[in-house]
Amino acid sequence: MKLAWSGLLIGLTALPASAMECETSPNRGEQKGKFDASGEVCFTLPTLGENYVSARLSGVTDARLLDEQNRAIRTLVSGGPADGQHMLLFSLPVKQASSLVLHGEAGSAWHFQWQINETHALAVEEQQSPASPQLQKLSRELAAGGNTDAFWRARQQEGTPMVEPVDAQHKRVTFLWRGARSNVYLLGSPGGDHDALFRLGQSDVWFRSYIVPADTLMQYKLAPDVPKVAGSLREQQRAIQVSAQADPLNPLTLSPVNLDRWNRFSLLALPASRYFSAQRMAQPIRYGSLTRHSLSSHHLGNSREIKIYRPRVAQPARWTLFMFDGQNWQDEYRTANVLDGLIARHLLPPINIVFIDSLDHARRGKELPPNPHFADFMAHELVPFLQRQGITLARQKTILAGSSYGGLASSWVALRYPRLFGNVLSLSGSYWWTPKGEPVNWLARQYAQSPRYPLRFWLQAGQFESSGPGGGNYRHTLAFEKVLREKGYPVSFHASSSGHDYAGWSEALVLGLRDLTGLAHGKPATPDVTQNKVLYSAKH
Structure with a gap:
């Protein structure tokens, strides 16, 4: 079984985006039934502002979120066993129509339980002065009335994270995101604990730097504007799954190229060579x-x-x-x-x-x-x-x-x-x-x-x-x-x-x-x- 944040998309992009009859869904509910010969069930989802969806699926081998033109937005389950159970967290496109398509074996029972909540992004107030020489230079330019355009053009050409020398054994690695409103979190190492990025003044630059060994090899995702969710601290920590995605300025990955950005991990590979590429x-x-x-x-x-x-x-x-x-x-x-x-x-x-x-x-x-x-x-x-x-x-x-x-x-x-x-x-x-x-x-x-x-x-x-x-x-x-x-x-x-x-x-x-x-x-x-x-x- 492969879930949206770690799974493999096997042929889902090749499935026909048919104009199927979809059942209209309220903000919360529960549905169950059996797949007919088509092996497909469709739900039209509400059009909302900022939101997150918590859902439980069983008996479903594949699930994907589609836009109003039936184009795939996000794969939620792929290649699951026919008797699998899945707990999902994701969001619907803001103020846009969407639908959820479930696939399974003809004649097998399926169960769909969901709750959709309108929300807002979790506010992160903490700030930190940058240790990165390049960010220090940018900070001075901003203070003098400049902007971030040249900085982001350089990042598009050179890729991210930004890597700077420290000594013979260590590098400074700076993870970056452009333009989040309220927060950005790092899913993965080096901190390993959903570290928050800091905003550079009032600019569109979010950053966090680490000093790491020069042979560091790791996967990560970045999660902008993680929503505030109801429930325990553990449930709030899991909310990073709602928006965690590949770094848009890092082309390096070990994930299959046909995965959407939600399913794809970005790769930081400082070693010159490795067995798996x-x-x-x-x-x-x-x-x-x-x-x-x-x-x-x-x-x-x-x-x-x-x-x-x-x-x-x-x-x-x-x-x-x-x-x-x-x-x-x-x-x-x-x-x-x-x-x-x-x-x-x-x-x-x-x-x-x-x-x-x-x-x-x-x-x-x-x-x-x-x-x-x-x-x-x-x-x-x-x-x-x-x-x-x-x-x-x-x-x-x-x-x-x-x-x-x-x-x-x-x-x-x-x-x-x-x-x-x-x-x-x-x-x-x-x-x-x-x-x-x-x-x-x-x-x-x-x-x-x-x-x-x-x-x-x-x-x-x-x-x-x-x-x-x-x-x-x-x-x-x-x-x-x-x-x-x-x-x-x-x-x-x-x-x-x-x-x-x-x-x-x-x-x-x-x-x-x-x-x-x-x-x-x-x-x-x-x-x-x-x-x-x-x-x-x-x-x-």
């Missing part, structure tokens, strides 16, 4: 094959897509990589396409890749955090399925890999079934997770209290992941690594100049595979966490 991701699979399968699970009570990449080599590949959140890793970030080229250039050994779909956010949140039923699915249903496909697994040459909850799941499944899975490649694992009522770092305690099994660990976390309870994923991954090391496990920790996103994870995936398969032997990194927190302060 838009060009390499766009390459077809030439040296192997990718097949798609549906697998039903008795243990989980559902079905999901399993994609299998197999390299074309004289002898069957001995290594097998299991990737959680497989729909994102392949459908959006084309992992098999990139690794296919790396295998052909002998930068990786031949590796089978098994991409495991996570269905939707609700079921992902139940299955990937330590869940014995999911581990049983892996051992008793997925492994036999792969054997029937002709893939022979050797424990010492299997790698469980994933990011965030997927990194946590990799370590959990290995603990439950160490006789089947011998290696863990964890990317920003959510080791803070704990069952309700228990202290944090639950999985670390399970490892400390269990026998030592024949497992190897390659752990990564981004140095920008310092927000959240207990210091964020970075500190919790370090704490997990310490428990494993004290227990006697072969383990290494690798810090990335990145945040909680696929830009850093994709590079770390390749480095981890090279280490675990014996093609590279890197020295584990143990940076000073306190120093990192100072370096990435937004006060610079």
Whole structure:
């Protein structure tokens, strides 16, 4: 399943914008029914001023917002499972007619519940004097009666964010937005906590600067005029999804080019070279094959897509990589396409890749955090399925890999079934997770209290992941690594100049595979966490 802020648009732009009969919708309501043979349902939405929509969808595989000419404005759901459930936050075009089109399987039940609220943008009063030399120069020009036109022309030519030298190891990066009324927020690193941009005087320039390592690699979005929403602080924080979008002056992205601006992430890539690039991701699979399968699970009570990449080599590949959140890793970030080229250039050994779909956010949140039923699915249903496909697994040459909850799941499944899975490649694992009522770092305690099994660990976390309870994923991954090391496990920790996103994870995936398969032997990194927190302060 792919949601609007992280999903992949597969062929939706090619769907006909037919002049369908749409049902008129009030500002709030609930509708349910079954898709007819067309597999399509349409709702005409109210024409309002500034607004936001909170909606719940189920039984819908695709949903898109259209303007009055039936042109796609925003993809809300794409390629979802027929039984998926989706919680959405978005806005309607201001004072313009629009409609919502839902797609699903003919004959299947759908459910649509929504509430539309008129609102205003959240006011942000905080200001800060710029540290950027270019912004300081602009500030002096404005004070002398100048304007920002030449500044923005330069940004259009050079792109954003604005990068300026600090020293041999660091750069000053300034994120910019032009012309918001009340606020702009940064979704993503380096702060990682929805940092607000500052307005330069009364001009149309909004900015925020960070001093970051010279090898920083990260994804981000910018959210102008985030609305004020009713509810808890958590609900107000989620409101960034309403307007978060790609940076209009940054052409760099790892997202598919056919995504709309709401679904596309912008890329800040300071390293000169990397394994995952838009060009390499766009390459077809030439040296192997990718097949798609549906697998039903008795243990989980559902079905999901399993994609299998197999390299074309004289002898069957001995290594097998299991990737959680497989729909994102392949459908959006084309992992098999990139690794296919790396295998052909002998930068990786031949590796089978098994991409495991996570269905939707609700079921992902139940299955990937330590869940014995999911581990049983892996051992008793997925492994036999792969054997029937002709893939022979050797424990010492299997790698469980994933990011965030997927990194946590990799370590959990290995603990439950160490006789089947011998290696863990964890990317920003959510080791803070704990069952309700228990202290944090639950999985670390399970490892400390269990026998030592024949497992190897390659752990990564981004140095920008310092927000959240207990210091964020970075500190919790370090704490997990310490428990494993004290227990006697072969383990290494690798810090990335990145945040909680696929830009850093994709590079770390390749480095981890090279280490675990014996093609590279890197020295584990143990940076000073306190120093990192100072370096990435937004006060610079």
